[in-house]
Amino acid sequence: MKKNGGFTITELMIVIGIILILFGLSWINFTSLPSRATLQTDSVALINDLKSQQMLAMTGDTGVGETEVSNYGVHFETTTYTLFKGNTYTLGAFGNFLVELGNANLSFTDNLPVSANHSIVFMKGSGEIKGYDEEHDSVMITDSLTGATRVIKLNKYGATY
Numbered sequence: 001m002k003k004n005g006g007f008t009i010t011e012l013m014i015v016i017g018i019i020l021i022l023f024g025l026s027w028i029n030f031t032s033l034p035s036r037a038t039l040q041t042d043s044v045a046l047i048n049d050l051k052s053q054q055m056l057a058m059t060g061d062t063g064v065g066e067t068e069v070s071n072y073g074v075h076f077e078t079t080t081y082t083l084f085k086g087n088t089y090t091l092g093a094f095g096n097f098l099v100e101l102g103n104a105n106l107s108f109t110d111n112l113p114v115s116a117n118h119s120i121v122f123m124k125g126s127g128e129i130k131g132y133d134e135e136h137d138s139v140m141i142t143d144s145l146t147g148a149t150r151v152i153k154l155n156k157y158g159a160t161y
Contacts, residue, residue, distance in 0.1 A: 038103040039143050043150040046081065046141070047160050049099065050074055050120065053083055054158045057122035071130065073121035076110045076139060087130075089119045105145040111138045122158055132156040 053072040060069040075082045075089035082089065083097040090096075101107070110118055113133040120139075121130040138153040153161050 036143075036146070036148060038101075039106060039141060039148055039150055042101050042103075042106060043141055043152065045099070046074075046139070047152060049081070049083060050152075050154070050158070050160060053120075054122040054127045056085075057124050058127035060124060069124045071121050071124050073119050073130075075117075075119040076108045076112075077118070078107050079104075081108065084119075087121065089117065101141070103143070105143050107142055107144065109140045109142060111136050111140070120154065127158050129154060129156055129158055 053074055057070075057072040061072075070085050071087050073084050073086075073089065075084055080098055080100050083099065084090070084093060085095050086093070112118060112120065113131055113136045115131055116136075122128070123130050132155075134156075137155070138151050140149055140151045142149045155161070
């Protein structure tokens with residue numbers, strides 16, 4: 001009597017099931033990588049822009065043809081932020097620079113004082129934040145697809161942590 005060698009249909013189904021489970025788990029991890037990278041990249045870009053605006057305020061950059069030193073700031077909308085010059089943000093003002101988040105799933109939520117009108121303004125000369133309020137000192141970037149968030153907190157001197 002010769003016994004036929006091979007696998008049963010049950011054994012094959014179990015192995016295929018295990019492979020599908022492993023593939024599904026790895027797929028979930030790989031698809032969230034671009035979102036996490038974009039969140040990290042946009043967070044770093046925002047921190048650099050905050051530091052740049054603060055540096056302009058501290059050094060008294062005046063721009064071409066101007067003699068008066070100004071404050072500099074960053075204004076937040078849902079999916080963009082604008083770098084501006086002056087005491088308050090004005091939509092469409094000359095010299096405003098709009099920055100869009102790198103992914104449609106990302107959005108801002110700010111915890112800034114109501115009086116700040118969704119803006120951080122760095123004072124000329126000192127670089128300190130105008131109207132700083134310790135209870136309202138952060139900006140959060142959220143990825144709606146993965147639920148990941150990055151909170152950027154500022155102290156009264158404009159340092160991020």
